[in-house]
Amino acid sequence: MALTGRRKLLNEVIFGTETPAGRNFDVFLIWAILISVGLVLLASIGPIADRYGTLLITLEWLFTGLFTLEYAARIYCSVNRRKYIFSFYGVVDLLAILPSYLALLYTGATYLLVIRLLRVLRIFRILKLVRYLQDANLLLRALGLARRKILVFYSSVLVMCVIFGSLMFVVEGPENGFTSIPTSVYWAIVTITTVGYGDISPHTPLGQAIAAMTMLIGYSIIAVPTGILTAELAGEMHRERKHHRCNNCGRSVHDPDAEFCKFCGYRLEPSLQVEEV
Amino acid sequence: MALTGRRKLLNEVIFGTETPAGRNFDVFLIWAILISVGLVLLASIGPIADRYGTLLITLEWLFTGLFTLEYAARIYCSVNRRKYIFSFYGVVDLLAILPSYLALLYTGATYLLVIRLLRVLRIFRILKLVRYLQDANLLLRALGLARRKILVFYSSVLVMCVIFGSLMFVVEGPENGFTSIPTSVYWAIVTITTVGYGDISPHTPLGQAIAAMTMLIGYSIIAVPTGILTAELAGEMHRERKHHRCNNCGRSVHDPDAEFCKFCGYRLEPSLQVEEV
Amino acid sequence: MALTGRRKLLNEVIFGTETPAGRNFDVFLIWAILISVGLVLLASIGPIADRYGTLLITLEWLFTGLFTLEYAARIYCSVNRRKYIFSFYGVVDLLAILPSYLALLYTGATYLLVIRLLRVLRIFRILKLVRYLQDANLLLRALGLARRKILVFYSSVLVMCVIFGSLMFVVEGPENGFTSIPTSVYWAIVTITTVGYGDISPHTPLGQAIAAMTMLIGYSIIAVPTGILTAELAGEMHRERKHHRCNNCGRSVHDPDAEFCKFCGYRLEPSLQVEEV
């Protein structure tokens, strides 16, 4: 279904980035999002909330009104309304205004407005940073390929944390801060990820020995996700180069900046270069 | 020896995953394991143990009875009993019920029941996640290849920790928390693995200088296991992708550019090379 | 414009490294910089400042005078004055003397003199450590190639920190140290980078669960920049090793298996290929 009249115009301004009006709208929107998130951050600081409370709440409702209007306009002018509402950005757009209304019922909800930050991801769209998106896609593709390996890895880490945590609970006990097995598992995660807050730490010699073992294991285990991802990334980057195929000899593995086939000297077609990814 | 009658049926249900009954049994078992481990975790939390103590103990013995029955049934229906009992899962199955009985003699033992979590590893079997197991195998193979290098690395790290720990004991002394060399070695491990609890930290300028050196060394040393594993993993993944099989001797693991089998000298068929994934 | 007479001589001594006088000047300069930075560090230690205050201030002004003279001389004898003043080193040279004069107005400014340390980067120039510079360039080139991917990565990490920080602020609240969202974001950064000071740490079970999740995410995320950089570095180093130069267009960076120049299609000479490494 093609849009006409006012809806078509609105669609071009709100969803499009081709016209100057569309670009200006997006730039304005991103500033509005950043400022409104900044306001939420400021409102959470006690002394500032005390002094400028009314101003902040007014501004907050102003932005909520603005974003509600924008959300309504998006629904109004989108070609396929159902598709927009249930798309990633549709849900984020709704979540970005919901907490304000929820806050009428429950006070803490306003702080959840930081979810508006997710809307800033649109930034990649206006800036037409195709190259950036390509790189983000490369990362996501490599993560996708590493998915199963990383799941296997996380399962092992969690099983290990539960077992080490329980061991420490038995060895150190509640008198040294290991008040329960869940708390001890929390300690094991803090230790194995090398965060090491120090809010809970072993005091008995045996506990310190087990902790040292946990750390050394965590230390070498940190290598696993890095190894997995690096290997996948290297493969992905290699494959991206491979997408260049010579029309003469059919061989690929050309660099992205190559203009001639390195095997037969035939000129590579630029159209094929563009079509890649 | 082939099983017959009831033993065969039991074997199919308990060990098999082909029949619906076998799959249902495994799904039921995994839920039972997870719930029983959850109970152990809950029982370790003081207030909960005080209020629901009797209930938890009852449920605990229920699960122990269930797992004991299952263990007996496994022994009864396995084709080769000795082999099952001394297999990895046979030992884990025994360990999963032992602490309950030990707890009659020594109270703390119940917490060791978290070892039941190891039984959940069976989860990979029922879900028939062959691909997951392949990935786990790839990881294990890469770790196996990196074994010797990682051992050399760990020896050096431990020697370094003992020497740095002793140095700090001499420099800082018991008045700054470095109460003995073993404690100082514990500090060195906490520091070199970048965990950094802060329960023991240097206070003299000289001690801080040595600590800074320890950290910088630990910082660059973290690169070593990552480097080793990444290099091995990349090699393994590369090799897996090129599953070149020789038609003469049936062996694979050939490089993609190989034209002859490196084990028997037989010419590899190009069609097989194409078929690779 | 070619320099003559005194200006030419001065230029050779100050900017040049070919003549013995030029090399000696640079060696002298680097020692002066290191000593003057050392003095700033010493002057910041309370007891030393109390005892040797006057001596340190005198020496400080001596070095400032020296560096001011040098800066004037550099402007005087440079071929293109405007270009020098706005070059990287020109700005650093100015910044290296500015804080001393600012300190007449504002006391704390003297400590900013450590910026003089940047001038030591000249060290690479006098030592003619071409190989070192090549390696630094390789690192910078790999970082340059990874630039966009790392920016995408940092944006995601920051968005994640703001969202996790806000969540913790709602869950833990000011009574557990999470006094405001900016503070909570600071906690999220401390946690996700695995620094883990422990000055702010979760106390409620739900907060600890969220913190554990944050850590596990941070743990796997640490793999991303490493993976990116390693893949780029490996590519860069590989390319450097195979400095294939085309006899027709003079361009290099060809793959080792290339037979034709990928830029102009000219056949590469095999003799040049052998000469590689």
Add this chain to the structure above:
Amino acid sequence: MALTGRRKLLNEVIFGTETPAGRNFDVFLIWAILISVGLVLLASIGPIADRYGTLLITLEWLFTGLFTLEYAARIYCSVNRRKYIFSFYGVVDLLAILPSYLALLYTGATYLLVIRLLRVLRIFRILKLVRYLQDANLLLRALGLARRKILVFYSSVLVMCVIFGSLMFVVEGPENGFTSIPTSVYWAIVTITTVGYGDISPHTPLGQAIAAMTMLIGYSIIAVPTGILTAELAGEMHRERKHHRCNNCGRSVHDPDAEFCKFCGYRLEPSLQVEEV
């Protein structure tokens, strides 16, 4: 000069590992070293030193006497005495006994006896773990190749730590624990290496913002040595395979387990395989 008589016999027992006596001597020596280091560790624990003080001191002198005798014997029976005394192991052997004698003058020196641990490195020799040494050599070679890049990296990290440390000293000041610039530099190192003790941590909002920046930089910088080392290691491991050259077609890049050339099917000579590395 060839040794004869008693000196030759002693040399075979002490330095050699071919005869059963030589192997037994080395095994005995390593146990003696490990036990004597264990004694030093025990002697540093207050309560143990109080109770078993005399016993520990007696044993300590026993081992010192033993090692002194061994050192004298090594000098006596070595072919080239000067070479032995100034070799790595010669110096370590001397250092292993020196602290005991120094302790007669200065008490703390006994703890330096842990340096004896370095002597255990001989363990690789008796076990004839040639493969282990090969792996250690591979690691050392990769580190050697990465040497210059890692030096450039460390210089940048140190310059960054001094500048960030000074900034924090100005911003936070002595009242928040940043008592002097050297202390602040120590804080910067603790932070950038992600150790994060928490003994010194920022309290002002501006300080926390700078600290967050320091962490994020440290977080991405940790990728650099890993990337460098991984790339070098991968190259080294690749090269090790390359050492296999076919006598028929002259091409290399064969796997270590290859028996036939993968390019021409010619049988690879085992002699060449052995000679590698």
